[in-house]
Amino acid sequence: MTNKTLTMSAAGVDAEVMPVRGRVVKSKWTRDLLTFLMVFGPGLIVMVADNDAGAVSTYSQAGAQYGTHLLWIVLLLLPVCYFIQEMVVRLGIATGKGHAAMIYQRFGKWWGLFSLVDLQVVNFLTLVTEFAAINLALSKMGVDPRYGVPLAAAGLIMLVLTGSYRRWERIVVFLCLLDFAWFWIAFRLGPPIGQVVKHALVPSMPAGGITPDLMFLVIAIVGTTIAPWQLFFQQSCIADKRLRFADLKWARLDTFLGACVTVTAAVCMMIAGAASLTHGFHFTDPAQMAADIGTFGGPAMRHLILLMMINAAVLGTTAISLSSAWAYGEVRGWPHSLQLPWRQARGFYSLYLICVGAAAGIVLIPRAPLQLIILGVQVLAGVILPSAIIFLQLLLNDKELLGEYANKPWNNWVNWTIIAVLFILSLILAAQVAAPNLFPSAAGGPTT
């Protein structure tokens, strides 16, 4: 790189010289595997945490209302997820700083504040939906949410207070790997394989054509698969883990594998929803869907789906709260690293604690329309996403900043296409809200 360089830690960790501890291996193959395992984490976590409670709800609702018809949209989002997050990987490794810090430094305070406020608002609403899902799932499992929700919040706070990035990452990667249970759930529900493959590979529309409800759900699917917090989370995570230039190819592989896992799990969630539709159930929320599936899949299946719903919410909560705390810490110049103990990063940990505590408190308010909040937040995230990606795109074209790591022309073609599609979806949403009769509803068709 031709840029001026600086040796420093952006997170407020003392950059003292410490003895390098490494493992000696004899073969190149072992070296590569071990290096990958050491770098592995941020990509998988950001992708699997993206399949949060809202995603479980949105994907299962899509399956429960339209069967497997929308599988191709999820599959189409695999490269989109990867391309967007790969840019974040490059930016994080090259600068060693978080996304919020970069927007502040390169676009100035006004735009930095605009991005930060958008992020904090959508993140907090999303956190409410995570705890709403925990609330729903615990109720269906016969656990009193008045005890279960605060207990989950306490666990989530303890998770980050260990003063060790590695400990946090190992626990979260373990929770991510539990997502493989969705594969077993889909397999046990015995979907018609031919139909699944056909609907995944050949774009098709459900009977009834394009309706406002279908468009709303498609935007919610896009909004849940690629969310603004992911950009901030992965870049901060990479900065906190102090990934090096030499780690770039492994970080890319980590991100790609994460994208594959998350999209395949999303397909499985849609298959679960489709199974409940096949058995004639009407979708209200994913916890009720689990209960419905339990009537023909057995109580073990019901409990497993509810547990996976809680796991998704826990993963989403820790990642989203951290993205908020990291972003705020970067902008305020506070120490902001999971490597730091509480007493050295009080502001950073306090913000995490406030996000988790307040969201958990809100869902304990009785009779909140939880399913509507979940879907609404996904759509809001979908609307805000294009602007977040535009800032990312401008940063990645900043040759003064990134030098050889800046976007190549083909990157820009792909990314501007993604941004254009996202804007078109946003405009369709605007049109259907402003003029509801633009897309006629199918008589007797499904409703959102």
Next chain:
Amino acid sequence: MKTTKDRFVVVHPLDDVFEAKVDTEGLGPMAMTRSVRFSLLSLRAYLILMVLLVVYHVVMLAR
């Protein structure tokens, strides 16, 4: 990741020495043309409008 003749030393990023990164402090704000600035302002207006529409739609669905 350090290499010698017949063996390789693999170091976890957190156990390695701090790596030299791009000096972002010295770069200052990005130079933006008037059209880029106008586009970003339009984006801001568009976002506010879209958020209001989503809120309206969700409230209508709730009724």
